[in-house]
Amino acid sequence: MTRIQKVILEVFEEHLEASLSELIKITGIAKTTLNDNLKKLVADEKISKLGSGRNIYYQRVYTNKIFLKSITVFNEGIKVGYIKYGNGNHTFEYIDNYKGKELLTLPRNEISSSIDLFPIFENLLPEYQRREKLIDVSKNESLADGLVKIKNTHGSFDFIYTTEEFSYKNNYEDRPSWISVKNKILDENRYPTFLPFKIDIDKDILTASTSGEHSHLSGNQNKVDITIDFKHKIIKEDLKNAAYILKPFNSEIGYYFNQHKSDDKTKGYYPFISINEHLFMTFAKNELNFNVPYSALVKTDEEFHYITKRYDRYRNYKYEQFDYAQFLNIKSTNKYKSNSEQLFLAINNTLHNKKEKMEALRFYYYSSLIKHADLHTKNIGALNIGKNKKILTPLYDVISVGVYKGNSDDIGLSINHKHKNQKVKLRVPDFFGLADILDINHDEFVLEAKKITKTFIEEFPKYIDRTRKLLKYDPLLINSTRTGHDNFIVKLANFYNRRIMELTKLGTLKYLGLEKYEVNRLSVNQIKYDKNELIFKNQ
Ligand SMILES: Nc1ncnc2c1ncn2[C@@H]1O[C@H](COP(=O)(O)OP(=O)(O)OP(=O)(O)O)[C@@H](O)[C@H]1O
Ligand SMILES: [Mg+2]
Structure with missing residues (x-):
């Protein structure tokens, strides 16, 4: 049986019946090709032709039907294989004569089989409540169906129902090497980078109160796939080719007194977590020379949100x-x-x-x-x-x-x-x-550990100090007791002091030959934080 004939049969896994024009629409196959293949399938008694005149339609002829859905898997634009599922099991098989590289955990020369969706794919899906929003169980959707919905998940996979695979178009021939566009992809930013932009995204989406999902990426935290129009200073949701991710403020982990007592690891009290992520990412980028994508902060009403750039995208190209x-x-x-x-x-x-x-x-x-x-x-x-x-x-x-x-x-x-x-x-x-x-070699590692520790001790206070620039937008207050307030900048300074004390106590500074820093402490004065003036001061 030809590939096209198999695809036509797949259509009837999802559709009880289909006319010629419906088949053209679903499969993207040209009319004459379809007609020829339909004739052959009818002759082989795989499908039957019913109706007459303008109302001709086709149905699958079944012998012992097992209801199986099929998804075609593409990686870096190349067709790799099929996930078949629907009978309480999943299989993965490569296409005939597949010449590309083997997928991590799926051996090339066998049909893999598993009750669960294979982790190589399952890890692409959002987690917990985000997963529940993505997959509509009332419509009998399963995890595998979720794969087809996430068009912009991490890496270079594309998933398409096999019935629609002929409509898949992707050309990776002109894709530049990642290294050649690395600097353009990762881009530059300093700390803090605050974008005073209009955020054209509904509040319901930012607070995750909608019934649907708004990001194709995995993980537990609410995210929104966005584009940034730097020229017009507007941030918009983009569910197609988003090059940026927005992680909105999360009231569950950002407000102290709304907290329910819970053992759930994800529900600590983490105020200004967006600033936290932006800070430690930018520190790693600019002080320690790690590969780190652009990140920035934006704000709506009371809340800061975190933005970062996709490092696995360049124009419409995906990188594995x-x-x-x-x-x-x-x-x-x-x-x-x-x-x-x-x-x-x-x-x-x-x-x-x-x-x-x-x-x-x-x-x-x-x-x-x-x-x-x-x-x-x-x-x-x-x-x-x-x-x-x-x-x-x-x-x-x-x-x-x-x-x-x-x-x-x-x-x-x-x-x-x-x-x-x-x-x-x-x-x-x-x-x-x-x-x-x-x-x-241990010595080589110790040298790197020393450089990182020394840079942290010497440079981190500057980042704490630069956080003051954000006071222009928010007093950065943190509830420390039911009546009192602390401040995020002071929290950072306390963390720095605590860390140096701890590194001293553990003998780490001595071990690294950095004893002279054992006495380093920041005082509130050193970070130029004035408790009384804070709210009124626009730095
Ligand atoms: N800048 C990026 N470019 C490309 N892929 C990314 C980027 N940031 C995150 N990802 C991918 O998206 C996934 C989810 O992102 P992230 O870890 O930030 O979310 P999270 O919800 O905070 O995760 P967690 O469940 O660990 O709390 C990551 O595991 C990674 O595979
Ligand atoms: Mg994560």
Whole structure:
């Protein structure tokens, strides 16, 4: 049977009957080609021709029908294979004579089969409530149907119902190499970058009160896919080719006294988390030379929102990236259920050279230094820059939980099994096991750890100070008690002081030859914060 005939049969998996013009519309196949193939299928008794005159239509002839849906998977514009599902099972098979690269966890020469949607695909879908909004179970939609809805998910996959695959058009021939456009993609920004732009997005969307989803990206947090019109200073929702993501203020984690007591990890009190993410991303970009995309802040009424740029997009081209839950073949609900050693084994097998492996370790060290705490297997990834060479993805989702919680973990996964289920306070030698996995010399790593720590101690106060520029837009007040207020800038300074004390106590500064910084402390005066004047002062 020809490919076109198979596609015609697939149509009848979703449609009880279809006329010629409907088949043209659904499949995108030319009329004469369709006609020829329909004739053949009728002759073979695969379908029957019913009605007469203008009312001719076709139906599938079934023998022991099993209702199966089929999705065609494209990667970087190339047809790879089919996901078939609908009978309580999923299969994945490559197209005949597939010559491209094998997909991570799906062996080329067999039909993979799984009750769950394969993690390589499942990790592309939004999580929790966002997932519920995307997938309409009342219409019998399953996770796989969600894949077809997310047209702009991370990386380079496109999913299309097989019945519609002939309408898929994508040309990657002219796609420039990622490295050649890296600077254009990542762009530049300083801290703080505040965009005084009009936000042309409904409040309901920003507060996640709509019934539908407004971003194609995975994760737990509410997001909106946007374009930024820098010329006219307008930000709009864009559900097609968005090059930017907006993470709106989240009242559940941003307001203290509205909090319900809950064990849910995601519901801490994290005010001004958008500033937090913008700060630690920009610090990594401009002070530590990590690959980091542009980020900025915007504001509506009372709230700051965070914006970042897609690093896997250039014009309409997509670049392949996977997060490490995809590499490790674990579902997104299990994103915390791994450990640093497993993660670094996967990193060692994926990143293409020593320099990139060191970047991963540097990122890990930076994350622990700033008490990222939420560094799980989906918050680190690898980007294919061509010829299947993979680098650490530019950074994303980097925040400091330590700014809010003095006793937070340093990272989200256990490191060195001894730390499992304990509050993790990492010392430099705790990273040696990971360096060994990557075959990185301990001294080389210690040198990098020293540079990062020294830069943090010397440069971070400037970032705290520059946060004052945001006072023009908001007093940055934080509820610390039911009656009193603290301020985000003071919180940052306290975090800095606490971190230096902790690094001193752990012996880290001494170990790195940075004892002279043990006495470094910021006073409120040093950050030029005046409690009484704060609200009235426009810096
Ligand atoms: N700038 C970007 N460019 C391309 N892909 C990105 C970018 N930022 C994030 N992603 C992808 O989108 C996913 C979700 O983004 P992010 O981690 O920021 O969301 P989140 O909802 O805060 O996640 P979490 O569930 O960890 O809280 C990431 O895992 C990553 O794969
Ligand atoms: Mg994330």
